[in-house]
Amino acid sequence: MQSATKDSGEETPSMLWGLDPVFAAYAKLYVRDILQMTESTQVPGIYFYNSHPVFKVDVLGTVVSKRERDDFFCYGVDDGTGVINCLCWKNDLLKEEGDPTKSVGKHTDGAQAGFNPEAELEKLRRAQQSRCHLEIGELLRVRGSVKTARLQREITASVYYKVNDPVMAVQIEWMMEVPQLYRQCYDKPFLLQPDVMGDFAITPLNKATNIIKDFLKQKAMSRFRPYDVQDLLQPLISSEPQTESADQEPVPGPSSFQKLSQLLNQALQLLQDEGFLYCRVKSQEDVYHVTAEDKELFMAVKDVIREDSKRAKYAEKGCHILHILSAVRQRFSLNVSRTALELVLTSLECSSDIISTSENHYILI
The missing domain is CATH 1.10.10.980 (CST, Suppressor of Cdc13 homolog, complex subunit STN1, N-terminal domain)
Structure with missing residues (x-):
């Protein structure tokens, strides 16, 4: 993994940051790299990992410390490479503690009269509390912006929740996905070659x-x-000539x-x-x-999902993308790439032919 350090003099101009897809995404970076990223000298709150501008991150880790205040939780999250504080603000449902005695009476009245909005709201509040109140040792996923407060790097969460992962399926999938993102994207520097006019050339x-x-x-x-x-x-x-004058001999080169x-x-x-x-x-x-125009490929993908979803192994969660890819290659064409399959799956999901039951798992509607 490459170092996150970057010379401020080499920063890409801020008006061009939007050309980097990492800038608009929640970057799944290791905590160690989030802590080491260099802050931009152009715009405060923007950081650089290997020339990629970053301000939003996605972290999965174990809670190793906890502080609670009236308006927020502060969880220390450890992903195995480092620990970072995550500031998780409480919403109005979490702030409303309510009176248990009154709640029981309202729920009883609601049960007699039929649907009770207050009772349903109380159920929602309790469900949300169970997902947002974490204890040390539980697994937390946080998405949010990176901040530096009191000389310490932290994450201000926009979304956070407890992850129930009894067989470590989520953690294993995460550990397989993140190194791939580093190889394919994060560790490849974001480079734009300017031409002599100062504009960025289109090759x-x-x-x-x-x-x-x-x-x-x-x-x-x-x-x-x-x-x-x-x-x-x-x-x-x-189509320019290979020589500058008639006196020069032809320069060898491709036709x-x-x-x-x-x-x-x-x-x-x-x-x-x-x-x-x-x-x-x-x-x-x-x-x-x-x-996108190959109807036979679309049918082949749908047939694989339809047939294999009937098997007990895939009946509940659906077929994983790697299983679909292997089956399509065996039954349709060996040359279908994963990127092509992802395009087909996205199109099928947009047209409501399939749904994703979880990340990288699909089932026919």
Whole structure:
């Protein structure tokens, strides 16, 4: 894991922070890294981990200390890498203690008269108290903004709750997910290369992927061959002569056709990495399928969830995304990537064909 330290002179201008997806998300960072992050010199309350601007974090850990005041709880949370204080404000339901004698009378009247809003509100308050009142040794999940108060780093919670995890399923899933986020995102620095005009350059590869995306969406194509889109990228290939004067000999280098082929292959590979495309069958003349337009892939995913949800192992919680991916590869195509599957699952959930019973688990409606 890389160090969170960053020279303030190298900070990305604040107007460009929104280009980093980490900035808008609750970053699942280790407590150790939250404590070591460097605060921005441009905007107080913004911190940097490996050049990524961060102000919201998501932490899961064990309560090792507790303080309670009239308006808030202060829990010390240990995730195994460090301990950080989490300031958890009480809402109005938690502040209203109520009179137990009066509550009993109201509940009795409500039982005789039918639905009693006050009784239901009392049940809600008690349920919320059970989720927000934690004792030392219990598991707490906190989402909130990072603050520095009295020279100490802490989290001001916007959402917090006790996690019931008797078989450690939530903790194991968390320990598998967070290192992956570090490898794929947090430990990769956020870099933007400025051009000579001071604006941030759009590379030919980015232009190529956008051209292909726009063309496929405009034509509503579900499949295509590389030569169908190759000519679209021709304007991106420089046609300038290789010599500055007639006296100079030609400079060896790739031809325009080779540059075009290379750019096309790079763009198609990038679109596959994003899950936008996938190649169902590998052959000499690959046929690429547009993930969002491939109805057969959608049906294959729904069939896997429908059939396997009937098995006792998946009946209650649903099918895990890795199980769905393995089954789709066995029954449909070996070349379906996880990113493509995630796009399909998101689309199916948005159309109310499936629901996620928990994180990374899905079941058919």
